[in-house]
Amino acid sequence: MDRERRFAALFDMDGVVLDTEGQYDNFWQEQGKRFHPDMPEFHKVIKGQTIERILKNYFEGDVALQQQISRELDEFECRMDFPYFPGVEQFIRTLQKHGVRTALVTSSNNKKMAHVFRVHPEFSELFECMVTADKITRSKPDPECYLLAARELQIKPDDCCVFEDSFSGIEAGRRAGMKVIGLATTNSREKIQDKVDRVLSDFTGCVYDQFIGLMDKKETII
Structure with missing residues (x-):
């Protein structure tokens, strides 16, 4: 060399x-069931994307819902171990x-x-x-x-x-x-x-x- x-x-x-990733799969699987039941593998679809891109691509037009998911994610991450x-x-x-x-x-x-x-x-x-x-x-x-x-x-x-x-x-x-x-x-x-x-x-x-x-x-x- x-x-x-x-x-x-x-x-x-x-x-x-x-x-x-297992912890995040649990979080995003729940969001998929609630808001995208037509996408059974929602947690895999959004893998590797920023939260901003996820909100824009899959929750566009609903500012209140975007804020809710962002808040829930922050609360979830506060409880996570790494x-x-x-x-x-x-x-x-x-x-x-x-x-x-x-x-x-x-x-x-x-x-x-x-x-x-x-x-x-x-x-x-x-x-x-x-x-x-x-x-x-x-x-x-x-x-x-x-x-x-x-x-x-x-x-x-x-x-x-x-x-x-x-x-x-x-x-x-x-x-x-x-x-x-x-x-x-x-x-x-x-x-x-x-x-x-x-x-x-x-x-x-x-x-x-x-x-x-x-x-x-x-x-x-x-």
């Missing part, structure tokens, strides 16, 4: 760093130790992030920059969020690796011109394996040499 070359690892949050996926914190710190730039790229807004910081005061140590919904104008699958993270880290897109679980996030990483590692946490390995460079079940056992091998296209990370 060229030792002057710098790489970046860009992490989605829910379903990648934090094991929270467990890490196995191995992810250690993996990120190992990457940092070896000079890999790290960023969080999430569809969550700053209000949600305040709840995460309350549970995990150390969370900001894991990322040099954080791109939240409040920093972008176009939600995933648009690549804007990942391209912004690359610019903030001053790393070329083709030297970035995206860690994603949702179809919209995977597409965003691809459209940004970055390598994409898919986490088989929200969708099965079979459903995402043809859309990503590699698939992980979680971060258990992941090491720096495997990451660099992938970036140099010499070995797998599976």
Whole structure:
């Protein structure tokens, strides 16, 4: 590897760093039953989108209802726990130790992030920059969020690796011109394996040499 070359690892949050998708599935399944009974998998349809986009696309024209859902979501997130996926914190710190730039790229807004910081005061140590919904104008699958993270880290897109679980996030990483590692946490390995460079079940056992091998296209990370 060229030792002057710098790489970046860009992490989605829910379903990648934090094991929270099951909690969100419960919330959005309930909203689907109440307001979109014609969409039995509503919680899957909205996966990876910002709350602003969800409200605009599926609750447009009813300001009172939008405010109600936004308020209920905030109350729900106040009660959530935010467990890490196995191995992810250690993996990120190992990457940092070896000079890999790290960023969080999430569809969550700053209000949600305040709840995460309350549970995990150390969370900001894991990322040099954080791109939240409040920093972008176009939600995933648009690549804007990942391209912004690359610019903030001053790393070329083709030297970035995206860690994603949702179809919209995977597409965003691809459209940004970055390598994409898919986490088989929200969708099965079979459903995402043809859309990503590699698939992980979680971060258990992941090491720096495997990451660099992938970036140099010499070995797998599976």
